[in-house]
Amino acid sequence: MKFERDEELIAFTQRLIRCRSYSGEEEGVVQILSEKFKEIGAEITIDRYGDIIACVKGDRHGPTILFDGHIDTVPVPDPSVWSHDPFGGEIADGKLYGRGTSDMKGADAAMAIAILRYVQAHGRDFPGEICFAGVVHEECFEGVASREISRIVKPDFVVIGEASEMNLKIGQRGRAEIKVETYGKSAHSSNPEKGINAVYKMVRLIERLRAVPVPEYPGLAKGNMELTDIVSVPYPGASVLPSLCSVTYDRRLLPKETPGSVLKPVLDIIGQMEAEDPEFKAKAYFTAGEERCYTGEPIADTRFFPGWKYDASEPYVQKVKQRLDEIGICPELTAYNFCTNGSHYAGEAGIRTMGFGPSREDLAHTVDEYVEVDQLVAAMHGYIGIMEALLEEDDR
Numbered sequence: 001m002k003f004e005r006d007e008e009l010i011a012f013t014q015r016l017i018r019c020r021s022y023s024g025e026e027e028g029v030v031q032i033l034s035e036k037f038k039e040i041g042a043e044i045t046i047d048r049y050g051d052i053i054a055c056v057k058g059d060r061h062g063p064t065i066l067f068d069g070h071i072d073t074v075p076v077p078d079p080s081v082w083s084h085d086p087f088g089g090e091i092a093d094g095k096l097y098g099r100g101t102s103d104m105k106g107a108d109a110a111m112a113i114a115i116l117r118y119v120q121a122h123g124r125d126f127p128g129e130i131c132f133a134g135v136v137h138e139e140c141f142e143g144v145a146s147r148e149i150s151r152i153v154k155p156d157f158v159v160i161g162e163a164s165e166m167n168l169k170i171g172q173r174g175r176a177e178i179k180v181e182t183y184g185k186s187a188h189s190s191n192p193e194k195g196i197n198a199v200y201k202m203v204r205l206i207e208r209l210r211a212v213p214v215p216e217y218p219g220l221a222k223g224n225m226e227l228t229d230i231v232s233v234p235y236p237g238a239s240v241l242p243s244l245c246s247v248t249y250d251r252r253l254l255p256k257e258t259p260g261s262v263l264k265p266v267l268d269i270i271g272q273m274e275a276e277d278p279e280f281k282a283k284a285y286f287t288a289g290e291e292r293c294y295t296g297e298p299i300a301d302t303r304f305f306p307g308w309k310y311d312a313s314e315p316y317v318q319k320v321k322q323r324l325d326e327i328g329i330c331p332e333l334t335a336y337n338f339c340t341n342g343s344h345y346a347g348e349a350g351i352r353t354m355g356f357g358p359s360r361e362d363l364a365h366t367v368d369e370y371v372e373v374d375q376l377v378a379a380m381h382g383y384i385g386i387m388e389a390l391l392e393e394d395d396r
């Protein structure tokens with residue numbers, strides 16, 4: 001796979017990188033994208049969260065394709081450890097450096113330019129509708145802002161541009177965050193028999209939770225439930241028995257798992273332990289978060305983002321794979337290891353979804369994050385190929 005260097009695409013990616021857009025600060029990038037899509041007369045909507053949605057309708061009936069790219073990035077805590085300016089968009093040795101190059105402004109730029117090129121080549125002479133969504137706040141809430149987008153766009157197909165190294169992703173594990181708390185009774189630690197130590201109770205509960213079997217699903221890595229923090233109250237505890245102990249679990253989800261099915265084994269064990277020990281008291285629940293969008297709108301949700309997986313034999317997967325093979329990209333059909341906006345589109349809304357993007361998954365959130373210029377350009381051609389495949393006349 002070798003495509004000609006594309007100056008418009010490279011320059012546009014650099015513009016996006018030079019405009020810092022931490023979660024909740026995406027307004028500048030929305031402006032840049034909005035200007036770009038106006039060049040082809042796209043209909044532009046900014047929703048209440050500040051997502052930008054740009055759509056171009058063909059002159060006849062057909063499917064709606066949505067290209068989804070988040071436009072927020074994780075922060076750069078210490079720019080001095082970078083060997084290139086994280087907001088400079090510098091190119092060296094065929095790599096374009098900067099925060100968000102890999103995750104995922106490179107893909108955003110490639111999707112935008114691909115849509116421009118497709119529309120410049122076809123005018124309105126195509127079936128259906130092509131939409132791009134630049135999504136805010138993905139780094140904190142995968143799929144929450146996307147709910148608003150799918151309500152507005154009602155897509156038949158979604159292309160997630162997260163890094164796939166030019167492979168075609170047809171699934172991902174989801175993610176949930178579970179808080180478990182045990183309750184004790186304060187007492188001076190010189191007389192522990194007068195109280196109940198919440199940490200001792202938690203230690204026993206943790207052991208029992210570790211023995212819960214993890215779910216499996218064909219084509220995806222196993223589900224898991226990993227303890228990520230533990231806190232006792234009061235902290236620090238000066239000569240006092242802790243009255244509360246809380247732990248957080250990161251739970252990786254598989255398709256078909258629901259909030260109820262995920263919490264059930266945890267609650268069952270708590271129930272058993274309460275029956276065995278009258279002093280044992282505990283609770284388990286999904287955590288919730290709230291942030292503010294640049295529009296002023298709060299964005300909040302319970303942290304439960306479902307997994308999803310499509311079969312390689314699905315006609316839309318085969319059609320796209322064949323077209324990408326024809327243009328020399330030859331993707332493998334695999335699944336993402338991390339959580340994406342696909343949690344909403346495929347996991348919650350059941351919309352046919354695929355992931356395709358430049359760069360490696362493991363470059364996200366790193367120091368000296370980069371995207372290879374060759375992959376950036378190839379991804380842009382890949383997106384054009386996906387439009388050609390899904391907007392064929394015989395599609396429905």
Ligand SMILES: [Zn+2]
Binds near residue numbers: 070104162
């Ligand atoms: Zn991402």
